[in-house]
Amino acid sequence: MKAGFVLKPKNTLSLKDTFLKIKSIFERKGIEVLIDSVSAKAIGLLGIEFEEMCKEADFLVALGGDGTLISLARRAYQYDKPILGINAGNLGFLTDINPENIEEFLDKFLKGEYRIDERMVMEIEHNQKKLYAFNDIVISKEIIASMISIKVDTNESFLNTYRGDGLIISTPTGSTAYNLSAGGPVVYPLTEGFILTPICPHSLTQRPLILPSNFELKIETKDFAKLIIDGQEIYNIKSPILVKKAKKPTKLIHRLERNYFEVLREKLKWGEAK
Numbered sequence: 001m002k003a004g005f006v007l008k009p010k011n012t013l014s015l016k017d018t019f020l021k022i023k024s025i026f027e028r029k030g031i032e033v034l035i036d037s038v039s040a041k042a043i044g045l046l047g048i049e050f051e052e053m054c055k056e057a058d059f060l061v062a063l064g065g066d067g068t069l070i071s072l073a074r075r076a077y078q079y080d081k082p083i084l085g086i087n088a089g090n091l092g093f094l095t096d097i098n099p100e101n102i103e104e105f106l107d108k109f110l111k112g113e114y115r116i117d118e119r120m121v122m123e124i125e126h127n128q129k130k131l132y133a134f135n136d137i138v139i140s141k142e143i144i145a146s147m148i149s150i151k152v153d154t155n156e157s158f159l160n161t162y163r164g165d166g167l168i169i170s171t172p173t174g175s176t177a178y179n180l181s182a183g184g185p186v187v188y189p190l191t192e193g194f195i196l197t198p199i200c201p202h203s204l205t206q207r208p209l210i211l212p213s214n215f216e217l218k219i220e221t222k223d224f225a226k227l228i229i230d231g232q233e234i235y236n237i238k239s240p241i242l243v244k245k246a247k248k249p250t251k252l253i254h255r256l257e258r259n260y261f262e263v264l265r266e267k268l269k270w271g272e273a274k
Contacts, residue, residue, distance in 0.1 A: 004057030004081075005035045006050075006072050008064025008088060012042035015088055018099050019043065019063060022086065029106050054079040059253065065089015070230050073121075073134040073250045082116055082251040093176055093267060096258050105255060115256055118249035119173045120192045120213060124229070125242040131229060134250055135174030137243065138228040139219060140166035140199070142236075147202060148225055153218040154211070164201035166225075169194055169217065169243060176267075178231065184208040189260065192245065217243040 003026055007015050023033045034057055040047025047053075054060065059082045062069035069085040076083070085095030086102060097105050108114060122133040141148035150167045152159040170179040172187040175195055180186060184197035185208055192213035198206045211217075220240045227235040264270060 001030065002032045002034055002057045003084075004053040004060045005033060005039065006060065006062055006064075006068065007035070007039035007042065008068045009038075009042075009071075012039060015063060016043040018088060022063065022099060022102055025103050025106065029103075029110060031106070050075065054081060057081060059084060061086060062095060063088055064095070066092065066094045067232070069094045069252075070134050071232055073119075073252075074132050074230055074232075077121060077132045077134075077246070077248075077250065080248060080251075082253050084253040093263060094173075094252065096254060096263070108256070109253075113256055115254050115258075117190060117252045117254055119189060119252060120171045121246040121248070121250050122169070122171055122194075123244050123246040124227070126227065126235060126237060127239065131233070131235075132246060133174075133229045134171065135177050135230045136168055136170040136179060138166055138168050138178065138199075138226075138231075139221065139237070139241075140226050140228065142224050142226055146223075149222055150225075151220045152196070153220075155216040159217075160206075162198045162201060162206060163203065164198050164206070166199040167219075168197040168199060169219075170197065171195075174230075176264075179208075185210070186264065194243070213245040215244075219243060 026033050034053045035047040036050045036053050037047040054076045060072060060076055061084045062072045063086045066089060073083055086097050086099060087095035124131040124137060139150055147163055148166055150162045168179050168182055172191045173189045175187040179195055179197050182197050182199050184195055187195060194211045197208040218240055225237050227237045
C-alpha cells in the first residue's frame, strides 16, 4: 500500500519533524510513503511529481490545515483517490486526525475500521475549461468601491439578479466557510445542493437560498468580475460561467468515531447538551 503526502505550503519547514515521525509510523505499518516534489523540496527532501504521486498512491494524505486538504481535493480530483487529513493547522473541520493519534488510527485503518465520506464537488465551465471547487466559488466585483450585478439562471428558469459586493455559491462542505461568515446556513456535509449566499446585498430582501444538486446554474455579469475558487484560485471573468454538480464526489477518510455535530459544537462554540 502506498500513501501520497502533500504538506501545508506555508511554513512547510516547521512540519519536517512531524512529517518524518508520521512517515516512520506509516512505514512501520507497511505503508510506503510518497511525497510530492514541491512539499519535499521545502523540507530538504526528494519527492516525485504531483501527478505521478496521485497515480501511484492508493490514498492521499494532506498534512496541514483544512486549506491544505481543500487544495489537494481540487488538484487531485481527476485521480479519484480517497484523502486523509492530518491536522497541523488551526481549524480542523476536515482534517480530524491529530499527529499524536496517527498510530492508533492506522491500526484501525489497516483493519478496515474507518469510513469514507463522499462530498459533493462543483464543476465550473469557464472559457471552455473545466474547473472544480470543493468548498465554494465566489463571484466578486473587480473594483472595491463599486457594486456588481450578477444574473443567475437555472436550467428551469431565470432565478435572480444579485446586486451588491458579490455572490457565494457553496457546496454543503463549504457551508461552514465563507458562506457562514456571510450569513449563510450550515448544511450537513453529506447532503447535496448548491447554497447561494449574496455578499452585502443592495436589497435586504436578498437572502441565502439552497437549490437541488441536479440544477445547472448560468452566471453572467455585465462588467468584469473575479471568480475565486476555494479561496485559492482567482480568474478574471467577463463571459458567462456554468456551474453544476461534478460527476464524481471527493472521498474523505475519517475515523468511525467522528461525529459532525461534535465538530460543530467544538469549532463553533455551540452550547453543550443539558
